Amino acid sequence: MNLEFGSEYDEFTNEVEEFCKEYSGAVITSNDKKFEMHDALSGNSSRKSGKSVGRSEWQKLLIEKGYFARSIPKEYGGYGGEPDIIKSRIIAGAFAKYKVPNAMGGQGIDMLVPTLLEWGTEEQKQQYIESTLHGETIWCQGYSEPNAGSDLASLQTKGELIDGKWVINGQKIWTSTAQFSQMMFCLVRTEPEASKHAGISFILIPMDTPGIEIRPLVDMTLKAGFNEVFFDDVTVPEENIVGKRGEGWSVANSVLGHERGSLANPNVTLNRLNTLINLMKEETIDGRRLIDVASYRDRLLQVQGKVLAAQAHSLRLLSAKINPGQNVKLGGMIQKLVGTELRHELEGLAIDIMGELGTLYEDDPNVRGGGSWQFTYMYFLGLIIGGGTNQIQKNIISERGLGMPREPKVQVEV
Amino acid sequence: MYFGLSEEQESIQDFVKKFLADNASVDEIRKIANGEGEELEKNIFDGILNLGINTLLIPEEHNGLGAGLLHAVAVAQALGAGVGPIPFVGSYVMAPIAINLGGSEEQKNNYLPKIASNELRFGIGMSEFVGAREDAGIEFSKNKLNGRALFVLDAENSDFIILANKSGNIFLINAKDKGVKINKLTTVDKTRSFHEILLENVNAEILALTEDNNEIAKKVIDAGRIILAADTVGASEAMVEKAVTYSKERKQFNRTIGSFQAVKHMCAEMAADLEPCYSLVWQAAYSFDTEEVSSSRLLACQSKSHTSEVGKMISKKATEVHGGMGFTDLLGLHYWFKRIGLNRQILGAPEIVREEAAELQGFNQ
Numbered sequence: 076m077n078l079e080f081g082s083e084y085d086e087f088t089n090e091v092e093e094f095c096k097e098y099s100g101a102v103i104t105s106n107d108k109k110f111e112m113h114d115a116l117s118g119n120s121s122r123k124s125g126k127s128v129g130r131s132e133w134q135k136l137l138i139e140k141g142y143f144a145r146s147i148p149k150e151y152g153g154y155g156g157e158p159d160i161i162k163s164r165i166i167a168g169a170f171a172k173y174k175v176p177n178a179m180g181g182q183g184i185d186m187l188v189p190t191l192l193e194w195g196t197e198e199q200k201q202q203y204i205e206s207t208l209h210g211e212t213i214w215c216q217g218y219s220e221p222n223a224g225s226d227l228a229s230l231q232t233k234g235e236l237i238d239g240k241w242v243i244n245g246q247k248i249w250t251s252t253a254q255f256s257q258m259m260f261c262l263v264r265t266e267p268e269a270s271k272h273a274g275i276s277f278i279l280i281p282m283d284t285p286g287i288e289i290r291p292l293v294d295m296t297l298k299a300g301f302n303e304v305f306f307d308d309v310t311v312p313e314e315n316i317v318g319k320r321g322e323g324w325s326v327a328n329s330v331l332g333h334e335r336g337s338l339a340n341p342n343v344t345l346n347r348l349n350t351l352i353n354l355m356k357e358e359t360i361d362g363r364r365l366i367d368v369a370s371y372r373d374r375l376l377q378v379q380g381k382v383l384a385a386q387a388h389s390l391r392l393l394s395a396k397i398n399p400g401q402n403v404k405l406g407g408m409i410q411k412l413v414g415t416e417l418r419h420e421l422e423g424l425a426i427d428i429m430g431e432l433g434t435l436y437e438d439d440p441n442v443r444g445g446g447s448w449q450f451t452y453m454y455f456l457g458l459i460i461g462g463g464t465n466q467i468q469k470n471i472i473s474e475r476g477l478g479m480p481r482e483p484k485v486q487v488e489v
Numbered sequence: 490m491y492f493g494l495s496e497e498q499e500s501i502q503d504f505v506k507k508f509l510a511d512n513a514s515v516d517e518i519r520k521i522a523n524g525e526g527e528e529l530e531k532n533i534f535d536g537i538l539n540l541g542i543n544t545l546l547i548p549e550e551h552n553g554l555g556a557g558l559l560h561a562v563a564v565a566q567a568l569g570a571g572v573g574p575i576p577f578v579g580s581y582v583m584a585p586i587a588i589n590l591g592g593s594e595e596q597k598n599n600y601l602p603k604i605a606s607n608e609l610r611f612g613i614g615m616s617e618f619v620g621a622r623e624d625a626g627i628e629f630s631k632n633k634l635n636g637r638a639l640f641v642l643d644a645e646n647s648d649f650i651i652l653a654n655k656s657g658n659i660f661l662i663n664a665k666d667k668g669v670k671i672n673k674l675t676t677v678d679k680t681r682s683f684h685e686i687l688l689e690n691v692n693a694e695i696l697a698l699t700e701d702n703n704e705i706a707k708k709v710i711d712a713g714r715i716i717l718a719a720d721t722v723g724a725s726e727a728m729v730e731k732a733v734t735y736s737k738e739r740k741q742f743n744r745t746i747g748s749f750q751a752v753k754h755m756c757a758e759m760a761a762d763l764e765p766c767y768s769l770v771w772q773a774a775y776s777f778d779t780e781e782v783s784s785s786r787l788l789a790c791q792s793k794s795h796t797s798e799v800g801k802m803i804s805k806k807a808t809e810v811h812g813g814m815g816f817t818d819l820l821g822l823h824y825w826f827k828r829i830g831l832n833r834q835i836l837g838a839p840e841i842v843r844e845e846a847a848e849l850q851g852f853n854q
Contacts, residue, residue: 076491076492076493076494076495076559076771076775077490077491078490078492078775079490080490081490161490352852366852366853367853369844369853372844372847372852372853373840373843373844375847375852376791376794376843376844376846376847377794377795377798377843379791379846380769380791380794380795380798380843381765381795383769383787383788383791383795384765384766384768384769384791384795385765387492387765387768387769387771387772388764388765388768388769390492390768390772391492391493391767391768391771393490393492394490394491394492394493397490397491398491398493401491401493405760405764406764406768409760409761409764409765412757412761413761413762413764413765466750466754468757469750469753469754469757469758469761470750470753470754470757472757472760472761473747473753473754473756473757473760474753476757476760477729477733477756477757477760478733478737479733479736479737479747479748479752479753479756480737480745480747480748481748482748482749482750483744483748
């Protein structure tokens with residue numbers, strides 16, 4: 076066991092810390108409503124005291140410094156550095172420590188960019204990556220359908236190649252940020268004769284294409300912004316396919332693992348825990364600080380035990396990336412399940428200790444933390460269900476991690 | 490950067506696991522638990538001692554291995570996994586740490602080499618310092634100890650016993666002193682021994698550096714808690730493995746029960762909560778070995794209380810996966826259930842330890 080990163084990283088750490096001190100508590104300005112709740116989700120401080128920077132300007136500054144898009148090649152708008160997990164960790168740690176706002180994430184940056192780097196044509200990389208990194212092209216993901224949720228590969232949205240163009244008909248659901256997006260990356264059934272998994276293609280669709288209708292799907296938070304998206308003879312160029320016809324399932328799966336891991340970042344969870352501790356020191360009941368109420372305090376300490384375990388565990392997973400041969404297969408599979416449940420529990424504890432005050436929401440003048448506790452509590456229930464429900468996660472852990480048998484196929488009665 | 494057990498640590502862990510697998514089957518554990526396996530118990534003890542577990546935490550200048558607590562954690566996981574019926578946390582972790590940190594040069598020279606050479610064995614009782622139950626309490630005056638100590642660890646067959654009082658002074662007594670009465674407590678866990686010790690004008694020496702300093706007693710307890718946490722993690726791992734194995738063999742409704750989601754999900758929940766526990770306990774031990782108390786003590790407390798909670802859940806669910814067989818003595822699953830149950834209470838139950846952790850962080854005024 077050795078938790079030192081080594082003296083060769085000292086200079087880099089100092090450089091990152093200097094930058095973070097300068098931008099500590101910075102405010103990212105944006106006219107877009109979609110970033111409203113971004114801060115609570117990403118753990119960015121709600122107490123803004125630092126510089127004010129525009130969204131796109133911030134993205135560009137972080138790329139220039141190599142604190143974002145670090146290993147993405149320069150010709151596509153990235154920093155062009157060697158992948159270095161330790162440096163990424165140092166950056167994430169310093170940003171959290173100094174409450175520096177993280178770079179914008181989202182499905183374009185987190186999922187589409189890595190997908191294009193792996194599967195895209197040179198033209199596609201040139202055309203899309205840079206503007207996505209700058210936050211100028213926003214993407215939404217068209218995967219789930221009303222009848223294709225946990226069983227995603229049964230999706231039915233149809234794509235036909237007619238006169239050198241894809242003509243798409245069907246419906247997607249749970250499409251977050253569709254109403255703000257310029258582009259969608261979409262799974263479409265293009266080979267109806269092929270088997271379930273081999274009949275899907277991965278197609279890029281401009282959201283201003285005629286025939287697309289977006290209907291907001293209001294969720295329990297009233298804010299998060301899912302949509303239903305309908306396609307009626309939506310026509311896009313043939314070259315908008317990523318990978319070959321019928322390869323869509325493999326293209327999509329090459330980055331799905333990444334999404335599961337990123338749903339509950341332990342650094343963010345630790346920041347939220349610290350915010351909760353401060354809340355318990357500030358709020359009172361009958362004049363007593365909430366942290367002085369033994370039953371509340373014990374629940375806080377229970378959650379802290381889980382957060383510390385998650386923190387330690389993320390170090391072990393990091394170690395396995397640096398040290399080939401270290402086996403953490405099962406350790407990696409549990410992250411989505413454990414991380415989302417923990418975050419939901421933590422946010423829920425904040426509501427419980429506030430009692431009646433914890434029910435205040437939205438623009439109530441007495442609401443605490445801008446309503447972020449209730450919002451995040453509900454949002455994480457969404458994440459427990461989304462990205463592969465936690466029940467599906469348990470199937471994966473038991474089957475692939477523990478080697479337990481699959482559920483036998485049931486004879487379908489017609 | 491490397492987060493995990495070293496090859497050397499994994500290797501001693503594997504040796505202990507293999508030795509217990511070969512020499513301490515459930516039938517053999519049952520014999521020992523029923524008091525019919527004295528010879529067996531001695532053979533297991535001698536065999537594991539041959540692996541050098543008594544020398545781990547003795548500094549090299551006193552003829553020990555001079556290893557850190559993480560080494561002992563590796564061993565404790567293996568002992569928990571095999572419900573090893575031998576003394577460890579008291580005799581070979583807490584006692585040597587107490588003497589090494591609290592003893593004068595003379596005391597260290599007197600005792601540490603003899604633990605390393607297996608000439609002397611120590612039991613240790615610190616329950617009063619953690620939180621006294623009933624009328625437990627010892628008093629020291631004029632080099633004599635009087636009173637009653639409860640839940641003394643590993644006192645069976647020990648030559649000396651180390652005891653802490655409420656203030657965290659640590660004393661050493663000869664177990665054969667005529668004023669010492671040692672009564673075995675009948676606990677649920679028959680794989681390890683716990684004793685009540687009654688003292689009447691017993692000659693005692695105080696560990697020199699503990700005279701006006703309870704930091705040493707706290708550090709000894711930190712170590713004990715981390716080792717008990719590791720024991721629970723090991724025992725929990727074994728229970729999950731047994732549950733998964735059983736679910737792949739047992740058939741009902743013409744299917745292995747492991748193909749039912751109800752069973753699979755229980756196993757996944759156990760594995761998901763257990764995985765981060767390894768990380769937590771290893772980090773706690775690493776922190777104990779290398780960092781200031783200000784950062785290591787919180788991890789020691791939280792690893793004890795968190796693994797106790799996870800262990801409790803696992804010991805219940807793993808038993809349920811076994812159905813009626815899990816409830817019987819035939820499978821002997823209950824030895825693991827009880828070991829985890831005992832680890833939970835000793836050296837501070839979760840609520841007690843969490844309250845200490847809160848105090849450390851200045852939460853309660």
